[in-house]
Amino acid sequence: MPKTMELSLPEVRRELHKYPEAGWKEFRTTALVAEELDTRGYTLHLGADALNTDERLGVPSDDEIQRARDRALDEGAPEKYLAEMGDTTGLVAEKTFGDGSGPVVGVRVDMDALEMTEASDPEHRPAADGFASRHPNEMHACGHDGHTTIGIGIARALAAVNTVSGTVYLFFQPAEEGGRGGYPMSKTDLISDVDYMLALHLGLGNETGTVIAGYDRPLSNSKVDVTFSGKPAHAGNAPNEGQNALHAATTAIQNLYGIPRHEDGITRVNVGQVHSPNAQNVISDCAEMRVEVRGETAAINEYMSDSVRRIIRHAAGMHNVEYDMSLYGKTTSFTADDEIVSEVAAAARSCDSVTTVVDRDQIGASEDASYLIKRVQATGGKGTYIGIGASNPSGHHTSTFDFDEEALDVGVQVVVQTLHRIMNAD
C-alpha cells in the first residue's frame, strides 16, 4: 500500500474508508497518521501517551484488540508505530510554530468507524468506485474517515506556512462512537495548557459550502451495558423452574422506551445489540443489551440514567433474575464561546469555498469532544465545535452513507484560516 504522504486528501479518505476500524481498534488508522505526521516534523504522543488508559470506557476484550492489531499489520500498517502504540490506539501530534510565543491551540478529529456493514449496492458510490469497506460489520458511516483526513490536511497546510506563532496539538481521537475516547483523552496533561480547542464534524444535514461556527449544546449521553442472568430450564417439561432473563429484558425494553419525556428539554432512549442465545426449548438464562439515553442537559441525562437503573433493577426483580450494569460510554454538553465562535465565523467568511456561514446552531446529537472543550473551558480557555457542510445522499449511520469530498478542503481551510487569525505571528 502507498504511504498517505503520496496521496491527495480524497485519496487518503478513500484509503481510510476501505479499512474502517471500530472504536479502540484504530491501529491501522493511527499508524498511518503517525507515519505522515512524523515525517512532517510533528512530535508524536501515541497510545498510552495520548490518553489516560485508566479512564477508557467500553474497551473490547483483549482478544478482539489483538485481532484488530494483527489485522492492521496484515493490511499494511507500519510496524514501527504499531509497536509504539502497544494495545492503545489514539495519537496527539504536537508542533510549535514561529517563536512559540502565540497561543496553544488544540484541534480534535476522531478516527473510528461504526459496527455496521456497508451497502454493496452499485448506486452507492464507495461500492461503485471500489472503496467500500473491506471489513464486514465495520463501516465509516459517520464521516470520521473524512475527519481524520482533514486532520492530516491541517497538518500539511500548517507545515507549509511560517506566519503563525504558538503551539498546535492535533488530537486524533479513538472511539468517539459510544462516547468512549473523549473522556480519557481529556484526562491527560497534554491538554492542560490549551488556550483554544476546536473540533469539527462533516455533514449533519448541512450542504457543502455551509459552515456553522458555533455548533454546540450537544445532548448529554450515557451508554450502559446490561446483562440479565437467569436460570435455564426445559421450556416444555419445567417452564416454572426457569428464571427467564429474556423476559426480564423485554419487560425492561418496553418500559425503557416509555420513560417519560422531560419538561426541561430533549430526551432520547434507545436499546441496541440485544442477544439471548438460548435454544427455543430452553428458558433464557442470559440476555445482554446495550442501552443509550440522552438529555438536552447533564441534569436531564441524569434523570434518564436514573430511570434506566430503576427499570433494569425492577425488571430483573420481577423475573427473579440477576443483573449487571456497566457504563459503556458517556458524553456531556457544552456551550461554545463567543470569542472563538466569532473568529471561526470570520475565518469561514474569508474562504472562497464557503457559501453560507451560520454563527450558531444546536448540534442535536451527542459528541464526546465535549469533554475536551469543557476541560479547556475549565481553565479559562475557549472552545467551539465547527460544522462543515458536506452534501450527502443518505443519513449518517445508514449503510449507504457517503459525503461530498469537496468538503475536505473546506474543513482544512476553515480551521487553518482560524488558526491564522488566532495565532497570527505579526
Next chain:
Amino acid sequence: MPKTMELSLPEVRRELHKYPEAGWKEFRTTALVAEELDTRGYTLHLGADALNTDERLGVPSDDEIQRARDRALDEGAPEKYLAEMGDTTGLVAEKTFGDGSGPVVGVRVDMDALEMTEASDPEHRPAADGFASRHPNEMHACGHDGHTTIGIGIARALAAVNTVSGTVYLFFQPAEEGGRGGYPMSKTDLISDVDYMLALHLGLGNETGTVIAGYDRPLSNSKVDVTFSGKPAHAGNAPNEGQNALHAATTAIQNLYGIPRHEDGITRVNVGQVHSPNAQNVISDCAEMRVEVRGETAAINEYMSDSVRRIIRHAAGMHNVEYDMSLYGKTTSFTADDEIVSEVAAAARSCDSVTTVVDRDQIGASEDASYLIKRVQATGGKGTYIGIGASNPSGHHTSTFDFDEEALDVGVQVVVQTLHRIMNAD
C-alpha cells in the same frame, strides 16, 4: 482415535460426549456408527438414503454444514462414510435375521447435541473425568450420546444371537432437537414395511432400573423462526425516522408469553435466540427470534401456532416493520399400542437390571419419533416409546447434565429382550 468397535459402551458414550454435534451436523457421529455397523454386517442407508431431504426442517446454512463436515474430518471421522453421506447426516442400518420370516422391527435412536456450552465445574463428572465437550456451544445435555450408544449396543447384541427371525432397521436419526429430523425420516420407503417401531429415551426424571414401557402422548410442538425488518435511524438525531424492529420483537415476546392457557390441556410457549445487532445509537432495523409452542394435542398446538402468527403480524404492524416467519421444526403426538407396550413391559420384567416397570405414563415433553411411530401405526403397525431410567444429578438441558452409564446396558437389554419376544424364531 480408536474405532468404536474396540470400545465398551461407556467408552463409546464418552467418545461421543466429547465431540457433540448439533442437529444436521452429526457427521462424525454418523460416520463412527456407520463404520462399526458396516463391520458388523449391517446394510447401510446413509444421508439422503436415510431420509427425505426435501422434507428436512431447520437446516443450517451451507457454510455451517461445510464447517461441521470439515471439523468431523479433522476429528477423525472415517472419510469413506463422510463421502457416502454427502451433506446429509443420518443413517438407517438394516439386517435380516434367521429365515427372515419374522416381523420387521424398527428401533430409533437420536444422535444430535444441543447448542449450549458444557460446564467446566470440577464437580461435573464429564469435566472431572476429561470427557466434557470439546466444542464450545455444543453439548450432549439430553443424553442422545447415550441413545446412539444404546443403538450400537443393540446392533452388537443382535449380531451375536441366532434366535430371532425377521428384519431389524436401526434408525440413527439426526436433528431431534427442534423436531427437525423425525419428520423427513418418516417420509422414506425404508419405514413402509415396519411392523413394530420402538424408540427410547434415557433419564427424564426416572432413576436407573426403572423402565416405562408405554411412554406416550408427547406434546405437539411447532417451532417458528421470525425476523422483523425495520429501518435504521440515528437514535439521537431522528428517532422518529426509524422503524424499530427490536421494539416490535419485545412487544411480540411480552404478548407471546401471555397467550391464554387452554381449557383442553397443556400449553407451552417460549422464545429463544433473540438477536438484534444494531449499535446503541441506531434504531434497530433487524431483530431475529425463535419461538416454540406446544400443546397437549395437535389441536391445542394449532391454537398456539395461530396465536403466534397473529401476535407476530400485529407486533410488526404496530411498529411499522416487516416480518418473515418460517417453520423451524415440528413434532406431533401419539398413543402407544397396548400390544407392543405389554411386550416391552414383559421383556423389562425379565431383565435383572430392571427394578421397576411402569406400564404407561405421559412423557410430558415433545418428541419427533412421534412421526415414525404414527407412520407405522397408519399402516397397521404398532409402536411405543420406552423410558429407560438413568439417575442423573441435574436436569436435562442444563450445563451440568450427565447420566448414570449403568443405564446403557439396561436400555440394550430391554430392547433386545423385546425383540426376542416379538421376533422369536421358534
Next chain:
Amino acid sequence: MPKTMELSLPEVRRELHKYPEAGWKEFRTTALVAEELDTRGYTLHLGADALNTDERLGVPSDDEIQRARDRALDEGAPEKYLAEMGDTTGLVAEKTFGDGSGPVVGVRVDMDALEMTEASDPEHRPAADGFASRHPNEMHACGHDGHTTIGIGIARALAAVNTVSGTVYLFFQPAEEGGRGGYPMSKTDLISDVDYMLALHLGLGNETGTVIAGYDRPLSNSKVDVTFSGKPAHAGNAPNEGQNALHAATTAIQNLYGIPRHEDGITRVNVGQVHSPNAQNVISDCAEMRVEVRGETAAINEYMSDSVRRIIRHAAGMHNVEYDMSLYGKTTSFTADDEIVSEVAAAARSCDSVTTVVDRDQIGASEDASYLIKRVQATGGKGTYIGIGASNPSGHHTSTFDFDEEALDVGVQVVVQTLHRIMNAD
C-alpha cells in the same frame, strides 16, 4: 310480592333471578329462604350465627352493604329476618329427623349473583319471559338462583318424609363468587359434627339428566386486590414529575399474563376491574385492579400467588409508585370420598329423571365449598360435590346465561335420594 311458600320451584327460581344480589349483599335472598324454612320447622342460624364474620373476605364497604340492605327492604324482603341478619348475609337451617340417631348431613348451596348486566336481547328467555334481572350490573349468570331453589326444594321434600333419621344442616352460603363466603362458613361450630357434606352445581357443560356423583379436584384459587398509588402531574407541562400508577399497572398486567406455566399441572391467571380515573392530561396517580390466579393444587396456586406478589412489587418499583395488595377471596382443592360418591351415584341411578350417571370427573373451575368439605374430611367425615346437568344455551358467566329448569327437580331428587340412602331410618 308473594311468599316463596306459594311458588313452585321454577317460580322461586325466577323470583330470585329477577332480584340478583352480589356477594355479601344477599339480604333479600337470605330473608326469603329464612321465611320459608322457618315456616317449615327448621331452626335458623342467620348472619353472624351462620358464619365466622372475622374470617370474611372481600366484603364491600359499609355503605354498599347498607344500600343493599335498604334495597332488599324496598323489594319486599321480610323485615323480621333482615333484622336478625344484621349486616351479614347467609343462613344455616337445621332440622333433626326421626329419632335423631342417624348421621349429621350437611348440604351446601350458594346464593350470590355476579356483577354483570343481563342481556335484554329478546332471544334471551329471561328477557322474553320477563324475569331478567332488575338490577343493573348484577345477574344470576352462574345458576346460584337455581342452587338456592334446589336448597328450598330439598327442605320441602325432607319436611314431607318420615323415613330418615339424623340431622340435616342446609348451608345457604353467601359470596361464593370470588371465593369469599366458603372459608368463613367453614369456621363455625355448626359444621363440627357433620358426617357427610354434599354440595352441588348446575350446568357446567352437562346436559339435563346427567349427574356427576364425584365432581372434584377444583382449582385452588387466590384473588388479590391491588392498588398502585403514584403522583399526578400535568402530562403536557411536566410529564417527568408524575409517578405513573397506570404505567405500573399495565407493566404488571403484561407480565402477570406471562407467568410461566407449571410442570405439575394447570395454572390460570386473569386481571379484572381495572380502573384508573385520571383525566387524559394528568399522569395517573391511582390504578386499581383485581387479580386472580388458580392452580391445580394448592402448591401450584401458591407458586402463582408468589409470582403475582413479585410482579406487583417490582412493577411498582419500576415506575416509582407505591402499591397495596389485599386478599379478596380464596378457594382450595379437595378429592371426593369414594364412600359418599358411590351413594350419590346409586341414588342418581334410582331417579327417573336421571339418564346418565358419571361416577367421577374433574370440575375444572374453582369452588369454595372446598373449605366446607375439607373441614368435614379433617374430622373423619366424607364429602362430595355433585354435578347436576342442566342444558343451557350459553356459557356460565355470560350475559345470556340461562338453564333448563327441569334440572331443579333432578337436583332435589338426587340429593333427597342420597339422604334416604345414608340416613335410612330402618
Next chain:
Amino acid sequence: MPKTMELSLPEVRRELHKYPEAGWKEFRTTALVAEELDTRGYTLHLGADALNTDERLGVPSDDEIQRARDRALDEGAPEKYLAEMGDTTGLVAEKTFGDGSGPVVGVRVDMDALEMTEASDPEHRPAADGFASRHPNEMHACGHDGHTTIGIGIARALAAVNTVSGTVYLFFQPAEEGGRGGYPMSKTDLISDVDYMLALHLGLGNETGTVIAGYDRPLSNSKVDVTFSGKPAHAGNAPNEGQNALHAATTAIQNLYGIPRHEDGITRVNVGQVHSPNAQNVISDCAEMRVEVRGETAAINEYMSDSVRRIIRHAAGMHNVEYDMSLYGKTTSFTADDEIVSEVAAAARSCDSVTTVVDRDQIGASEDASYLIKRVQATGGKGTYIGIGASNPSGHHTSTFDFDEEALDVGVQVVVQTLHRIMNAD
C-alpha cells in the same frame, strides 16, 4: 346565595371555586356570569348562540348534562338564564363603547373545572377557609375560576369608563379542558369581525406581578377515546375462549408511552381514564381508555396521532378484539402577533401591580384559545395570549392547587389598560 354583583372579585372567585363544574356542565357558572353582565348592560349570547353546537367535542351523555343542569338549579343558578341556555353552556357578552367607531376586541376566558377531587387537608387554604369544592370529583385545579372572575372584573371596569370606543366581546368559554369548547366557539359569526383577540391564563409557574405579553406556541394536541371490545369467558374454565380487551389495552398503553420522540420538537403522550369492569374470573370483554398526544407543531401532533391509530389498531388485532376510536378534543398552535404583544407589554408596564414584564415566552401546555386566535388571524386580525403570574403553592392539576388572589386585579388591570391603548377614544 348572594348575587355576584354584591361580591368582591376574590369573593366571586371563591363562590365559583366552591361549585366547580366540569366541561359542558358550567350551567351555574354561566348563569351567574349572565346575571351580572345582563345587569351591567351587556348583550348576552347564551348557549347555542355562543357557539356552534354541531362542532362540539367530548360532550357528556344527555343524562349527565341533565343532572348537571338540575344541580345548578339546586345550587342557586338563576332559572331565567338556565332556560335561555337550554342544554348548552357558554356565553358571549357584547357591548359597544363610545361612538362604536373603534376596533372590535375579543377577550376570552374559560370557565370549566377538572374532574378530580380537591384535597381536604387543612394546609390547603380552600379547605381551611371553607371554599373547597362541594362537588366530589370536580375541582378548579387550573385557575379557571380565576379566569371567569377576571372576565367579570373586566366587564365591571369597562362599564365604569367612557374613554374607549369600539365593541368588546367577552367570550366565556366552556370546556377548555380537553380542548372541546374552543373549536366550536371559533365557528360562529360573533367572532367574524373581531380585530384583536386576547386570552389569558393565571399562574403557569409565574409569580404574582409577572406578566408575559406574548405567551404562545402552545403544543398542538389531540385527544382520542378508545374502546376495545372483546368476548368474555370464564377465566378458570375456558381462558382460550375469551378475547381479552384489557390485554389489548395494556399492550396498547405500553407501546403508546414508547412512541419515538421526534427530531423536530416536543412530543407528549398520556393515557387517562382506563376502565375495564369485568370480574376477576371473567376475561375482559371491554376496556375503555382516553389517550392524549401533543406536538410542538401541528405536523408533530399528526405524527403522534398517526402512531396512536396504528398502535390501537394492531393492539386490537393482536388480541383478536374490536376497537372504536373517536376524537374527544383538540387544540392547535399559534404565534402571537407583535403588534398586539407590544401593546400588552406596554399596558402591563403601566400597571403598578406589575413588577416584571416578559415580552414573549413559549407556553408549553396546550390551549384551545388557539382556535379563536387563529380564526381572528385568518381574517387579518391580531391575537395574543397573556400570562398573568399568580403565586401558588402547588402545581396546576394537583389536588392542592390554589393561587394568590392578588393576581385577579393584575389580570383585570392589564387587559383593561390594553383595551384603553387599542380602543382609545381620543
